Amino acid sequence: MGVSFFVQNFGCRAAQADGAAIEASLVDRGFAPAERDRADLVILNTCTVTSAADNDVRQAVRRVRRENPHARIVITGCYAQRAPEEAVALPGVSWVIGNSHKGQIADVLAAGIAPGTPYHGQIHVGDIFAQKEFLGGVVEDAGGDRTRPNLKIQDGCNNRCSFCIIPFVRGRSRSAPPDWVVEQVRRLGERYREVVLSGINLGRWGRDLEGGRWRLAGLLRRLLEETGVERLRLSSVEPMDLSDDLLGLMAESPRIAKHVHSPLQTGSDSVLRRMRRRYRPRHYEDRIRKARALMPDAAIGADVMVGFPGETDAEFEENRAFIESLPFTYLHVFTYSERPGTPAAEVRPQVPVPVRKERNRILRELAAEKNLEFRRRMVGRTLSAVTLEQRGNALSENYLKIELASPREPNQLVDVEIGGVSPGGLREKTALPVIG
Ligand code: SF4
Numbered sequence: 001m002g003v004s005f006f007v008q009n010f011g012c013r014a015a016q017a018d019g020a021a022i023e024a025s026l027v028d029r030g031f032a033p034a035e036r037d038r039a040d041l042v043i044l045n046t047c048t049v050t051s052a053a054d055n056d057v058r059q060a061v062r063r064v065r066r067e068n069p070h071a072r073i074v075i076t077g078c079y080a081q082r083a084p085e086e087a088v089a090l091p092g093v094s095w096v097i098g099n100s101h102k103g104q105i106a107d108v109l110a111a112g113i114a115p116g117t118p119y120h121g122q123i124h125v126g127d128i129f130a131q132k133e134f135l136g137g138v139v140e141d142a143g144g145d146r147t148r149p150n151l152k153i154q155d156g157c158n159n160r161c162s163f164c165i166i167p168f169v170r171g172r173s174r175s176a177p178p179d180w181v182v183e184q185v186r187r188l189g190e191r192y193r194e195v196v197l198s199g200i201n202l203g204r205w206g207r208d209l210e211g212g213r214w215r216l217a218g219l220l221r222r223l224l225e226e227t228g229v230e231r232l233r234l235s236s237v238e239p240m241d242l243s244d245d246l247l248g249l250m251a252e253s254p255r256i257a258k259h260v261h262s263p264l265q266t267g268s269d270s271v272l273r274r275m276r277r278r279y280r281p282r283h284y285e286d287r288i289r290k291a292r293a294l295m296p297d298a299a300i301g302a303d304v305m306v307g308f309p310g311e312t313d314a315e316f317e318e319n320r321a322f323i324e325s326l327p328f329t330y331l332h333v334f335t336y337s338e339r340p341g342t343p344a345a346e347v348r349p350q351v352p353v354p355v356r357k358e359r360n361r362i363l364r365e366l367a368a369e370k371n372l373e374f375r376r377r378m379v380g381r382t383l384s385a386v387t388l389e390q391r392g393n394a395l396s397e398n399y400l401k402i403e404l405a406s407p408r409e410p411n412q413l414v415d416v417e418i419g420g421v422s423p424g425g426l427r428e429k430t431a432l433p434v435i436g
Contacts (some may be wrong), residue, residue: 003041004034005109010056011047013198013235014170015077017152018102019045022076025106036064041109042071046079046087048165050337054079058090065092074109076102081169082341099170146389147411148233149188153181153219154199159238161265162276163308163336163344166200173204178219182226189229193413194257194386194395196233203241217246224255230413231386231397233257236303239264240279242287251294257397258298260291265305267322268315275308275344281322292327297378299329299399304363307336307356309347316359324366329374330399331367335360375400375421383426387412401425 005026009019022045027033036042042064047053057079064073072094075087081098088096097105153176157167181197188195199205206214216237223232232255237246239262250256266272267281291300304323306316323331335356338345351359378400385394391407394416402416405428419429 002030002032004032004039005041005043006034006036006039007043007045008036008060009045010060011049011053011078012200013150013196014152014155014200015045015047017150017198018077022102022105026109029106029110031106031109037067039068039071041074042068043074043076043105046075046077048077048079048082048169048339050334050339052337054083057087061090061092074105076105078166078169082165082339147192147386148194148196148388148395149192150196150198150235151181151184151188152176152198154202154205157201158204159201159278160276162274162347163305163339163342165339165342168341170200173201173208175205175207175209175214177209178206178214178222181219182222185223185229185232186227189227191411193411194231194233195229196235198235201238202235203237203246215243215245216241217243217249220246220249220253220256224253229255231255231257233259234261236261236263238262238278239284239287242291244290247287247291247294250291250298257399258295259301259397259399260288260295260298261301261303262287264302264323266308266311266315266319268311268318271308271311271315271319274310274347275305285322285326288326288328297381297398299374300327301330301332301399302328303332303334305334305336306359306363307351307353309336309344309350311336311351311359320362320366323363328367328370330371331363333360333363333367372421375426378418378426379420380418382415382417385414385416387414396426403427405430 007019007023009016022043023033044057044060046057057075061073064071073092074095074097075093076097078099080087080096081100084096084098087093095108097108101108154173156171156173158173160167185195203216205216206219220232223229242260242262250258250260264284265275265277269281272281288300291298304319336351338350383396383398383402385396385402387394387404387408387410389410391410392404394402394404394414396402402418402425403422404416408414417429418426420427
């Protein structure tokens with residue numbers, strides 16, 4: 001029997017795709033997939049975006065040791081890259097492999113467990129900027145839903161937002177070559193109705209290729225022309241990359257989901273500057289209004305952060321009012337958490353935790369109101385949707401979960417007439433019972 005492994009992924013879609021690439025490379029090297037409580041190797045592919053993410057990793061190590069004491073634990077991913085000494089000090093951890101060596105993880109493990117070599121090894125992370133290769137990967141079961149694969153086509157980020165650890169743990173922006181993306185999408189399009197394109201800073205895709213002549217919109221055109229994929233969805237795109245060309249293409253192509261997700265972080269100009277974000281609120285507003293004008297029924301979402309160091313009541317109110325004024329259909333609200341090594345972690349005063357929590361609650365309520373208003377607007381419409389693995393559910397083009405009147409085969413593109421709102425989404429219209 002060969003050596004068996006289990007990969008547990010944490011964090012964003014990019015990390016999930018990395019995990020899929022690690023799995024594929026291990027299978028290529030002759031390792032066999034197994035359940036977590038039986039595997040010889042348990043690979044924790046980690047995230048470090050918040051202190052809660054770090055905690056999740058430590059908890060997972062304890063859980064693996066409890067349920068599978070013989071497993072050798074490998075920590076890789078962003079936490080391994082940011083805090084290798086901390087990771088290797090966790091009891092039971094055999095290897096720590098940073099993002100800089102993630103592409104070679106199968107080779108490292110194959111060498112490390114070869115007869116005669118001590119398996120209790122540790123790879124110290126090298127200089128992150130030595131990380132040049134793009135680690136391609138496809139997740140075919142993101143979030144437990146096997147019907148909407150996620151294809152990572154970009155990694156890393158050249159920005160230096162003052163709160164963010166990601167550029168330190170993932171390095172500079174790197175793009176998957178266009179031919180590789182076309183091939184992957186063609187292959188996925190044969191099996192799935194919808195393919196999600198993702199990256200750490202997806203809107204920067206292509207800038208590092210062939211003298212910077214590529215743009216995301218150009219790639220989408222190639223995908224529409226050269227593959228049969230029925231629906232493409234973009235994950236997060238920074239506001240300044242929402243070009244007129246990209247938004248116009250999204251609006252005009254029936255094969256691109258009407259869904260714009262663009263990180264805002266805050267609508268307060270002064271906080272945005274302290275965050276070292278590269279746009280002002282007026283730029284952001286201009287892009288969102290353009291998206292709404294071109295796509296009246298699109299999902300429009302944003303990541304927002306509350307409790308950034310020094311955020312005053314007035315700045316928070318400015319943020320809240322800005323968000324209220326824009327046509328968002330959902331928000332991802334994050335509470336600021338100090339990441340050691342980032343400039344923002346050094347700023348004083350930090351906002352007291354109870355105040356951060358209260359601001360989070362206020363924005364979540366605002367987001368819920370906006371989302372409900374949007375869902376109500378969809379009642380009576382017919383929406384195009386992909387049926388999900390979770391029987392009886394579908395996800396609309398504009399990112400709303402629909403409870404179907406009766407279960408349908410997963411992975412179908414269907415038109416659904418909306419009869420009403422459900423607690424978190426929409427309900428399909430049911431035919432009235434015929435009486436008599
Ligand atoms: S754009 Fe800013 S927040 Fe996003 S990954 Fe890059 S540095 Fe981090």
